[in-house]
Amino acid sequence: MGExxxxxxxxxxxxxxxxxxxxxxxxxxxxxRATLERLLEVASRAPSGTNxxxxxxxxxxxxxxxxxxAKVCQAHDALRANPALAAEHREEYDYYxxxxxxxxxDRRRENGWxxxxxxxxxxxxxxxxxxxxxxxxxxxxxPVGLMxxxxxxxxxxxxxDYGMFLQNIMVAARSHGLHTCPQAxxxxxxxxxxxxxxxxADEMLVCGMSLGFADETALVNTxxxxxxxxxxxxxxxx
Numbered sequence: 001m002g003e004x005x006x007x008x009x010x011x012x013x014x015x016x017x018x019x020x021x022x023x024x025x026x027x028x029x030x031x032x033r034a035t036l037e038r039l040l041e042v043a044s045r046a047p048s049g050t051n052x053x054x055x056x057x058x059x060x061x062x063x064x065x066x067x068x069x070a071k072v073c074q075a076h077d078a079l080r081a082n083p084a085l086a087a088e089h090r091e092e093y094d095y096y097x098x099x100x101x102x103x104x105x106d107r108r109r110e111n112g113w114x115x116x117x118x119x120x121x122x123x124x125x126x127x128x129x130x131x132x133x134x135x136x137x138x139x140x141x142x143p144v145g146l147m148x149x150x151x152x153x154x155x156x157x158x159x160x161d162y163g164m165f166l167q168n169i170m171v172a173a174r175s176h177g178l179h180t181c182p183q184a185x186x187x188x189x190x191x192x193x194x195x196x197x198x199x200x201a202d203e204m205l206v207c208g209m210s211l212g213f214a215d216e217t218a219l220v221n222t223x224x225x226x227x228x229x230x231x232x233x234x235x236x237x238x
Contacts, residue, residue: 007050015172021225023179024135025218026142026210035176036144036211041196043168048161054154055165058197060145068145068196072137072189080130089185092152092204093159111225118223136185142212147193149203169209179214182207 028236040057048054060068079085100108113123121128139145148166149159170180186208193205214221 026212046165054158089188139210142210144211146209
């Protein structure tokens with residue numbers, strides 16, 4: 001799982017953080033409900049402004065997960081056939097910038113082409129690109145899919161709180177031998193997802209997440225994204 005790219009850590013917390021990565025192929029092995037409940041309880045210790053705790057989680061398994069996968073994959077295929085349908089599938093908040101600039105666009109391109117290159121998907125191969133993108137909407141075959149929402153009344157700062165909650169889930173999952181993949185890809189299909197999970201009219205989709213045991217034999221799971229050194233993004237003031 002890309003361990004060669006990481007420093008050797010002996011602290012278990014550091015090990016959990018450094019071994020976390022976006023896993024894109026899971027085994028069908030069932031994750032016990034007690035484990036999922038524990039992960040969510042641990043994650044709830046995330047800090048939030050004035051202790052607002054703005055997170056709401058929906059856990060999908062079995063038939064409920066399969067039904068959502070079928071609905072969204074159908075919509076994803078329809079969108080490819082008729083791009084005009086994009087107007088019906090708009091994200092409620094801007095996850096990515098409206099205008100890309102360096103170094104962020106460079107990192108984005110490196111990430112995309114490195115992954116596609118590993119999988120043998122060449123530039124212009126729209127069929128394979130579509131199929132790989134749709135793997136998101138199949139939860140990468142994970143036995144557990146999660147959807148996270150927030151009340152629309154909450155402010156932008158609550159999304160920062162939410163990020164810490166999500167990170168807690170992902171890091172805590174490693175202590176149980178589990179892997180995850182946080183997914184903003186679902187956000188464009190909120191109008192399908194929210195009614196399916198029974199979310200209220202005042203809720204906004206934040207993201208989805210795949211969770212389970214990684215398929216260690218899958219080529220895609222050897223993909224490990226690089227990080228710039230702390231020296232590059234840190235300024236020391238004396």
